[in-house]
Amino acid sequence: MKTSLGAKTLASPTPTWVVCAYDAAGKPNGATIAWGGICCSKPPCLAISLRAATYTHGCITASKAFTVNVPRQDQAVIADYFGMASGRDTDKFAAAGVSAGKSDLVSAPYLQEFPLVFECALTHVVELGLHTQFVGEIKDVKADPEILTDGKIDMEKLGTVLYSPATRQYFGLGPLLGAGFSIGNAYVK
Amino acid sequence: MKTSLGAKTLASPTPTWVVCAYDAAGKPNGATIAWGGICCSKPPCLAISLRAATYTHGCITASKAFTVNVPRQDQAVIADYFGMASGRDTDKFAAAGVSAGKSDLVSAPYLQEFPLVFECALTHVVELGLHTQFVGEIKDVKADPEILTDGKIDMEKLGTVLYSPATRQYFGLGPLLGAGFSIGNAYVK
Numbered sequence: 489m490k491t492s493l494g495a496k497t498l499a500s501p502t503p504t505w506v507v508c509a510y511d512a513a514g515k516p517n518g519a520t521i522a523w524g525g526i527c528c529s530k531p532p533c534l535a536i537s538l539r540a541a542t543y544t545h546g547c548i549t550a551s552k553a554f555t556v557n558v559p560r561q562d563q564a565v566i567a568d569y570f571g572m573a574s575g576r577d578t579d580k581f582a583a584a585g586v587s588a589g590k591s592d593l594v595s596a597p598y599l600q601e602f603p604l605v606f607e608c609a610l611t612h613v614v615e616l617g618l619h620t621q622f623v624g625e626i627k628d629v630k631a632d633p634e635i636l637t638d639g640k641i642d643m644e645k646l647g648t649v650l651y652s653p654a655t656r657q658y659f660g661l662g663p664l665l666g667a668g669f670s671i672g673n674a675y676v677k
Numbered sequence: 678m679k680t681s682l683g684a685k686t687l688a689s690p691t692p693t694w695v696v697c698a699y700d701a702a703g704k705p706n707g708a709t710i711a712w713g714g715i716c717c718s719k720p721p722c723l724a725i726s727l728r729a730a731t732y733t734h735g736c737i738t739a740s741k742a743f744t745v746n747v748p749r750q751d752q753a754v755i756a757d758y759f760g761m762a763s764g765r766d767t768d769k770f771a772a773a774g775v776s777a778g779k780s781d782l783v784s785a786p787y788l789q790e791f792p793l794v795f796e797c798a799l800t801h802v803v804e805l806g807l808h809t810q811f812v813g814e815i816k817d818v819k820a821d822p823e824i825l826t827d828g829k830i831d832m833e834k835l836g837t838v839l840y841s842p843a844t845r846q847y848f849g850l851g852p853l854l855g856a857g858f859s860i861g862n863a864y865v866k
Contacts, residue, residue, distance in 0.1 A: 490794065490819035490820055490821055491819065491820050491821070491822055491825065491828075492817055492818075492819055493817070493818040493819065493820055493828075493829075493830070494817065494818065495720075495721050495814075495815050495816055495817055495818070496721055496815065496818055497715045497717075497718055497721045497722075497723070497815065498793075498795075498818050498830055499692070499714065499715045499723065500747055500793060500830060500832065500835055500837055501832065501837070501839075501850065502714060502715060503688070503714070522715070523714060523715045523716055523717070523718075524714050524716075525688065525691060525692070525712060525713050525714030525724070526686045526688045526691060526711070526712045526726075526842070527712055527713075527724065527726045527803075527805060527808065527810050528686075528712070528726060528805035528806045528807060528808040528810070529686055529712075529728075529806075529807045529808060530806050530807035530808075531684075531805075531806050532684050532685055532686045533686075533805055533806070534686070534688065535714070535716065535724060535810070537715075537716045537717060539718075558689055561851075561854060564854045564855055564860060565855070565860045565861060565863050565864070566861075566864070567861075568855070568857060568858065568859065568860045568861030569861030569862075569863070569864040569865070570861070571857070571858070571861065572858055572861045572862070572865065573861075573864075573865065580864075583864045583865075583866065584864045585864075604687075604689060605679065606687075611805075612803060612805070614801060614803060614812070616716060616717035616720075616722055616800075616801070616812065617717045617718075617719050617720050617722070618717060618718045618719040619716060619717040619718055619719075619722075621716050621717070621724070621812075623803070623805065623810075625684075626684050626685065626686065627684055628681055628682070628683065628684055629681075629682040629683065629684070629685055629687050630679035630680065630681055630682065631679055631680050631682055632679055632680075633680055636680060639680075639682075640682075640843060640844065641682070641687055641689060641841075641843040641844065642844070643689065643690065643841045643843070643844055643846060643848060646689055647851075648689055648690070649854060650690075650839070650850065650851075651857060652830075652832045653715070654829060654830040654832070655829065655830065655831070655832055656856060656857035656858060656859075657832060657853055657854075657855070657856060657857060658853070658854040658855050658856075658857060658860070659832060659850050659851055659852065659853055659854060660851030660852050660854055661690065661839065661848050661850075661851045662750075662836075662839075662848055662849030662850045662851035662852075663848065663849050663851075664846055664847070664848055665750060665753045665838060665846075665847040665848060665849055666753055666754070666757070666846070666847050667845060667846060667847075668757060668760070668840060668845040668846060668847060669757065669760070669761060669845060670757065670845075671753065671754045671757045671847070672754060672755075672756075672757030672758030672759070672760065672761045672762075673758075673761070674754050674758070675754070675755070675758040675762075675769075675772045675773045675774075676758070676761065676762065676772075677772065
């Protein structure tokens with residue numbers, strides 16, 4: 489018998505992504521989000537959700553582009569900070585001691601110290617209620633060589649940071665459990 | 678200097694969610710997805726993406742409801758199987774030795790053996806290309822008592838299963854890294 493927890497966003501866990509965009513003055517801005525994920529394979533797209541009240545919401549609406557920046561485990565503190573302060577009154581990059589690069593594919597900055605970046609062009613805006621969902625077509629994925637093995641992302645090197653909204657906690661990536669489209673063969677007749 | 682990996686859906690990692698819906702004959706169906714996430718806080722909503730060619734796509738389009746079922750680490754094999762077979766020609770529940778319960782809030786089945794279930798009513802359909810995104814309003818979250826501490830989800834008890842599309846691997850949840858809206862105070866002046 490399951491226990492009812494109510495109509496809540498108790499995902500388990502979510503990504504920890506820092507979304508970067510330029511404001512109207514061309515200043516790089518970044519905000520950490522937990523509401524997001526890949527949403528289409530062809531064209532490759534991801535979705536992020538932001539409240540209209542956030543500074544980054546206005547930046548993306550105007551610039552029609554953003555990057556998604558994925559932290560290493562030891563960068564959870566930076567990601568948490570980017571979710572606490574507002575770009576309206578703070579230069580978060582300077583405060584956290586990180587630097588903004590400029591995407592050469594879309595009109596958006598990226599967080600140079602984070603090891604994995606998705607460069608996205610805005611394609612859909614879906615008003616859902618408190619949050620607006622922005623869908624971005626992934627124009628390129630760029631990675632630091634340190635997280636690659638044979639030219640591909642190595643999840644154990646990336647580590648990354650996961651968030652639990654239910655408990656407001658960050659977690660690292662755990663042990664390898666098995667190969668996809670493979671271990672399920674146990675049930676194929 | 679970052680390395681370009683191309684325009685790909687290399688998310689890192691994604692959820693491993695089994696989406697359940699009834700087909701036109703009332704038969705429970707389930708399919709594992711990696712493209713999904715929470716997308717709005719009020720009303721609480723999550724998004725999942727499915728290819729139009731999948732059996733579950735048709736089920737959700739017709740029934741306008743679905744559940745999202747979250748596995749424990751030791752259920753990764755079941756989740757992988759539900760992503761390999763098709764409900765068109767297989768009773769996946771019987772093959773994997775699991776059972777379908779009936780949601781009392783939406784017209785959808787759920788996977789009784791999985792510890793965490795989101796019951797969702799379809800609110801938006803967004804055609805993105807190869808995938809259709811279905812947004813569902815979360816009507817309730819139901820959990821097995823075994824994953825709760827003081828009535829709340831305990832991420833270390835849930836464990837859960839994460840997927841890496843880049844490498845086609847499943848991972849468990851890793852170590853606690855810190856508290857959200859807290860560790861970032863290190864950079865607040």
